[in-house]
Amino acid sequence: MDAANPMTAAPPLAQRSRVRPSRRTADRVLRTACLLATLLGAVVLGSILLMLIVEGLRGLSPALFTHPTPGPGSEGGGIANAILGSLVLTTIGIVVATPIGVMAGTFLAEYGRTSKLADVIRFLNDILLSAPSILIGLFVYTLMVRPMGTYSGWAGGVALAIIATPVIVRTTEDMLRLVPGTLREAGAALGAPASIVIRSVTWRAASAGIVTGVILALARIAGETAPLLFTALNNNSWFNANLMGGIANLPVMIYQFALSPYPNWQQLAWAGALLITVTILALSVIARVVIKPQRAR
Amino acid sequence: MTALTDQIALTASQPATRRGPSKGGDAVFRAAAYGSALLVLFVLAGILGSIIYGGWPAFREFGFGFLTSSAWNIGTEQYGALVAVTGTLASALLALLIGVPISLGIAVYLTQLCPGWARKPVGMTIELLASVPSIIYGMWGLFIFAPLFARFVQVPVSNLVEGMPVVGTLLYARVPSGVGVLTAGIILAIMIVPFVASIARDMLDQIPTVLRESAYGIGCTTWEVVRHVLVPQASVSIIGAIMLGLGRALGETMAVTFVIGNANRLSASVFDPGSTIASRIANEFNEADGMQLNALMALGCILFVITFIVLIIARLLTRRVKAA
Numbered sequence: 001m002d003a004a005n006p007m008t009a010a011p012p013l014a015q016r017s018r019v020r021p022s023r024r025t026a027d028r029v030l031r032t033a034c035l036l037a038t039l040l041g042a043v044v045l046g047s048i049l050l051m052l053i054v055e056g057l058r059g060l061s062p063a064l065f066t067h068p069t070p071g072p073g074s075e076g077g078g079i080a081n082a083i084l085g086s087l088v089l090t091t092i093g094i095v096v097a098t099p100i101g102v103m104a105g106t107f108l109a110e111y112g113r114t115s116k117l118a119d120v121i122r123f124l125n126d127i128l129l130s131a132p133s134i135l136i137g138l139f140v141y142t143l144m145v146r147p148m149g150t151y152s153g154w155a156g157g158v159a160l161a162i163i164a165t166p167v168i169v170r171t172t173e174d175m176l177r178l179v180p181g182t183l184r185e186a187g188a189a190l191g192a193p194a195s196i197v198i199r200s201v202t203w204r205a206a207s208a209g210i211v212t213g214v215i216l217a218l219a220r221i222a223g224e225t226a227p228l229l230f231t232a233l234n235n236n237s238w239f240n241a242n243l244m245g246g247i248a249n250l251p252v253m254i255y256q257f258a259l260s261p262y263p264n265w266q267q268l269a270w271a272g273a274l275l276i277t278v279t280i281l282a283l284s285v286i287a288r289v290v291i292k293p294q295r296a297r
Numbered sequence: 298m299t300a301l302t303d304q305i306a307l308t309a310s311q312p313a314t315r316r317g318p319s320k321g322g323d324a325v326f327r328a329a330a331y332g333s334a335l336l337v338l339f340v341l342a343g344i345l346g347s348i349i350y351g352g353w354p355a356f357r358e359f360g361f362g363f364l365t366s367s368a369w370n371i372g373t374e375q376y377g378a379l380v381a382v383t384g385t386l387a388s389a390l391l392a393l394l395i396g397v398p399i400s401l402g403i404a405v406y407l408t409q410l411c412p413g414w415a416r417k418p419v420g421m422t423i424e425l426l427a428s429v430p431s432i433i434y435g436m437w438g439l440f441i442f443a444p445l446f447a448r449f450v451q452v453p454v455s456n457l458v459e460g461m462p463v464v465g466t467l468l469y470a471r472v473p474s475g476v477g478v479l480t481a482g483i484i485l486a487i488m489i490v491p492f493v494a495s496i497a498r499d500m501l502d503q504i505p506t507v508l509r510e511s512a513y514g515i516g517c518t519t520w521e522v523v524r525h526v527l528v529p530q531a532s533v534s535i536i537g538a539i540m541l542g543l544g545r546a547l548g549e550t551m552a553v554t555f556v557i558g559n560a561n562r563l564s565a566s567v568f569d570p571g572s573t574i575a576s577r578i579a580n581e582f583n584e585a586d587g588m589q590l591n592a593l594m595a596l597g598c599i600l601f602v603i604t605f606i607v608l609i610i611a612r613l614l615t616r617r618v619k620a621a
Contacts, residue, residue: 019516019518026518026520027521029520030405030523034403034410035406037399037400038406041491041494042422044426044487047437048429051436051437052433100333100336101333103329103330103333104330104333104336106330111330111331121337123612124337124338124341126612127608128337128340130541130544130611131344131604131608132548132549134550134600135344135348135548142347142348165340193322193323194323195325195326198326199326223431225432229579230582230583251430251551255435258436258439259555269436273433276430276433277430280429281425281429283428285421285425288424
């Protein structure tokens, strides 16, 4: 891809005088439009970051990490319970999704390959990957919240796991497919059964890629709000390690506080928004750095 | 590696008792992989099943009229999907209208015009935009974009078109607050741009360089190369990418909930507040019970059907190219 770089930068029209003016104008318009479109993207990202930094830094204080969310109308407070709750929920999500995702990806790349079943599952996984997360929230609500009679941390974790799994399945399969078949054959020639070849040869060769998939999944679920509205909801009290009840979490906190009439709540929402965005952007950058050696190999 | 060498050592030292690696472990591993893959299937079926189960009472109560009624009255328990469905389709189509040209522009810039050193950082910036959570876009839309939009677009445009036929109703803001269907469309456009742009870029990158070079060789300008060589080559997969963006725009929840205004009113003006299926579910679900809950689930059903048709088409289009 990179080798083509010098070639892909369009050659300047050496003899401009011989190009008909209308063609030249069309060309210039296109070039300018493309540049503007790209600048627009950069400006929007810059504007979002600027907004978060300006509004969020104002609310950044030690109390943020030591105090729970305040009740309506009361002063001060922090978002410690929401941070902790988010950590717990994403941990549940990733811990549940990783083994399932990696094993399913392994099935698609190693066992299923070109079978009909693998084709169907691959297709459905791709659809699940871009399915609206709010529908996943409705599903977990029907599956867990309604029968249990209460919003719960467990339900939130499961909803996040369902969102994370297809991401991990997809990257695991893609990465395993990059492993040359000769490695597997070498393993098999030593008499190792398929499961051992996969575990100690293929997984190992693709480990960086698989880890990337998990980080990407983490970045994806860390900011998910819609499914948590119907599953984990929120809880203003200090986190009490009770996963059977509603549990505070950053995204829902941000949603409720940002739209609230209390200035200190709004301030907390901005601080939370800054925190969560920085975390997610950092995760995304890390994922791209991890994947690099894999590509170069 | 250690596992392998251990086994080799094992088999070498005990040639007589060698029974081979346990077949049991192998079968368990295989079963686990198989089971995990099937789980994906069950989850999707579960989503469909649970939403149909939840929405069924509403469909039975209101029948086909659920789709064509614009009522949403909690007091009289009359519910219809028309406003939410219209809002969903309108905001998503506006998003495509605004977002697709920008996405393609970015893709063309990144693959054709951008100097080599800037490709990585610019590409990464665009990709990072895709990972910003939707609630942040919602806050940006409501607190930064909407006031500017109201002041510099809604008010002047409303004043300009007031009284004109057609345009006067389409582009007139009764309350220029900055929130509304068009604002939602713009925010959605910003959200799908990085997504569509990066897929389109990958597709354009896959076109053999020879094609491009021969077009330049006969004296084509960049515009002509893009228009007559690159776009026709990648058209199917670009349409697939656009459909993926559409799927995302249709189901997007939090950002839209912030900026669409959440009104249950059918309005001809794109400046007026409305609601989408997802925003209505997000807004009302926690306080709903009884028939309202069923009606919301039924809305979820409709969203499921719409997005899944779009996503299936999208995946089929992007897949066909991969196979070819």
